[in-house]
Amino acid sequence: MVLQNTLTASRKILDEYGVYFPKFATENRERFVLGYETQLVDEGGKIDPQSVPQRDHWDRITSRNNLLPSTTTIVSNRAFFKQLTAQSAPHFEAVTNHIASSKKVVAYLRPPDTYFLLLLQLRLAQNRDIVAPSRTRIKERIAPLGQAWSGGVSLTLFSPSVLTEGNIVDDFFAHHVPNFDRQLLTRPPQPQRHRISAEAIALLIDRQHGRLDENVDPAVMVEQIVREDARLPGATPARLRANAARTIRNWAAPDLAWLRQEYGIRFPEQGYKDIDGDDVDLSVIHFTDGGQICAFDADRKDALYEKALARARLPRLARQLLTLW
Known part of the structure; x- marks a missing residue:
């Protein structure tokens, strides 16, 4: 979110220099897929046949550019990558042709082992099931795009040793908006986001496999583990064991080979040689x-479980009151 936060905070100055950043596409409150959806979708993902087609993001961007032409339009949403499929890519190509004559997709790629751990922490904290990682996660998204997309495709390693000035904001502007003075950007302080500890990971995996008290609401149990994990001292930062990291890297071998062959990309981190x-x-x-x-x-895992379980067993009102303290 660092790049999106900077773009949002810098919208006024960007606009003055002919760079349009539609914040609504990043926020995506309508939950459009790739910023586009013609009909209302319910929580289960099913289209309501009685719904009236909505004005999509691409229409809004086109209308705005017709009124106030810009030289560059930046549409940024982290969910777009996973929404690229053989079915969505051709449509993505078609609707964006109405916006710009020159187009480019920009993606920043984390090393597979780093991505695996971050995704694991996120899914566990959100009480979502853990699934085995795909061996071709990146290829499954970029290959369909390469077949349908008439614009450029820029893949960059999300690694401080590769990024300009070691960060995504400077790298993005240096390579994709080079005529804009980066000194003019407003860079807001980034919120401190709690990433669950190794102890919390172990507990949440135990919960998914039925090894915790099953008389407690699972959603409440997860919420309290995450909450108490942020408060209990002595957290062990989550790091993959050496053999686990090696396995995750090797598991991604087909993806790594495809990236090297198609885009000349090699991850510089230790263990990828x-x-x-x-x-x-x-x-x-x-x-x-x-x-x-x-x-x-x-x-610490035992202490964390004891505290989280005690709070999870409290009535809802009591938990809410304690949260205020």
Whole structure:
């Protein structure tokens, strides 16, 4: 969100220099797919046949540019990457042709092991099921785009050793909006986001496999584990065990080979020089215990569970009152 936050905070000065950033496409309160949806969609993802077609993001961008022409339009949304499919890419190509004569898709890629851990923390904290990672996650998104897209495709490694000035904001502007003076950007302080500890990971995996008190509402249990994890001292930062990290890297061998062949991309981080797609520990890919992937403090895990369970057992009103303290 660092790039999106900077773009949002800098909208006025960007606009003065002919750079249009439609904040509504980043916020996507309508939950459009790739910024586009012709009919209302319910919470289950089903289209309501009686719904009236909505004015999509691309229409709004086109209308605005017709009134106030800009030299550059930046549309940024982190969800777009996972929404690229063989079905959505041709439509994405068609609707964006009405906006610009020159187009480029820009994506920043994390190393597979780093991405795996971040996604694991996020899904566990959101009480979502854990699924085995795809061996071709990036190819599954970029390949359909390459077949349908008439514009450029820029893939950059999300690595401080590669990024301009070591950060995504400077890198994006240096390569994709080079005529804009980066000194004019407003860079708001970034909120401190709590990433769950190794102990919380272990507990939340235990919960998914029925090893915690099942008489407590699962959603409440997850909420209290995450809340107490941020408050309890002595957290062990989540880091993949060496063998787990190696397996995740090797598991992604098909993706890494495709990136190297199609785009000349190699991850510079240690461990990516000697990839062996056959050297994979399947017990890591299909792990059922937090200790298989991260080392943690057993005493802190027990203390965290004790505190979270005590609060989860309280009546809802009592929990809400305690939250205010």
